[in-house]
Amino acid sequence: MIKLTDNEFTDMVTYVKSNYGINLINKRQLIESRMYSVLAEKKMDSFSDYFKLIKRNDTKEITVLLNKLTTNHTFFMREQAHFAFLKTVILPQIVKKNSNKEMRIWSAGCSSGEEAYTTVMVIKDFLGLQSNQWKFQILATDISANAIEKAQRATYQEDFLKNLDPSWKRRYFIFKDGSYQLKPEIRKEVLFKHFNLMDPIPFQKGFDLIFCRNVMIYFDQATKNSLTNRFYDVIKPGGYLFIGHSETIQRDQSKFKYIQPSVYQKGGR
Numbered sequence: 001m002i003k004l005t006d007n008e009f010t011d012m013v014t015y016v017k018s019n020y021g022i023n024l025i026n027k028r029q030l031i032e033s034r035m036y037s038v039l040a041e042k043k044m045d046s047f048s049d050y051f052k053l054i055k056r057n058d059t060k061e062i063t064v065l066l067n068k069l070t071t072n073h074t075f076f077m078r079e080q081a082h083f084a085f086l087k088t089v090i091l092p093q094i095v096k097k098n099s100n101k102e103m104r105i106w107s108a109g110c111s112s113g114e115e116a117y118t119t120v121m122v123i124k125d126f127l128g129l130q131s132n133q134w135k136f137q138i139l140a141t142d143i144s145a146n147a148i149e150k151a152q153r154a155t156y157q158e159d160f161l162k163n164l165d166p167s168w169k170r171r172y173f174i175f176k177d178g179s180y181q182l183k184p185e186i187r188k189e190v191l192f193k194h195f196n197l198m199d200p201i202p203f204q205k206g207f208d209l210i211f212c213r214n215v216m217i218y219f220d221q222a223t224k225n226s227l228t229n230r231f232y233d234v235i236k237p238g239g240y241l242f243i244g245h246s247e248t249i250q251r252d253q254s255k256f257k258y259i260q261p262s263v264y265q266k267g268g269r
């Protein structure tokens with residue numbers, strides 16, 4: 001194992017935190033173990049040599065670094081209460097108030113796509129036959145190129161589908177070679193993009209709902225506050241933000257109205 005010196009560790013933590021928001025201060029072992037194969041493959045025997053590459057802004061190397069250091073665990077219908085809230089509160093409100101029959105949802109920190117695809121299934125289930133008359137745009141973004149690639153492949157092991165209603169599993173997946181391939185009717189509704197949540201948000205049209213669940217958990221408080229405020233600016237009046245169930249937003253630092261644990265709303269509709 002190649003040892004990470006104190007200085008190298010500080011360098012790595014500072015670099016990742018200031019560029020990607022992720023705080024690795026308690027993850028020294030994780031850095032050592034996950035980066036070991038990268039250094040070994042390059043026949044490098046110190047982290048300092050590796051940082052020289054990273055600091056040259058070498059896109060290919062940064063992609064590898066982010067693939068290694070992000071935690072991408074997710075599954076279909078994770079934190080089911082959000083999907084129940086979507087179905088029973090948000091979608092009826094959207095249908096009632098929206099004569100254009102358009103809705104926009106963003107899965108921010110989407111990992112391998114399960115959150116965004118579950119959202120499409122819930123919307124289709126709610127709209128039923130009317131779903132053809134609606135234009136729904138589901139944007140899903142992540143900094144991990146591996147995660148986005150996996151999301152676009154849309155092929156999952158059974159374990160990741162265990163919270164899904166068996167009838168949805170039958171309707172929306174094809175079982176092939178030991179895994180479940182999501183059908184085009186769900187896949188075509190999601191647009192995946194590589195996007196760093198530390199950057200200014202370039203998506204101009206407002207969102208009815210943003211999911212940012214189990215992402216800010218890795219950010220420090222100031223980064224969380226700043227991102228939450230930027231989300232506020234791109235959510236439509238009356239729109240919602242979902243965060244992870246173990247996360248909170250500092251209410252005195254945000255204009256969002258607290259609705260229930262992990263559910264916030266922008267006022268004004």
Ligand SMILES: C[S@@+](CC[C@H](N)C(=O)[O-])C[C@H]1O[C@@H](n2cnc3c(N)ncnc32)[C@H](O)[C@@H]1O
Nearest residue numbers: 020070072074109111142143144196197213214
């Ligand atoms: C644990 S997954 C959460 C997936 C899903 N939202 C859920 O709750 O199941 C966290 C994701 O956040 C992404 N992430 C972390 N920092 C990010 C950043 N600065 N910009 C965009 N995505 C980021 C990671 O790559 C990872 O895929």
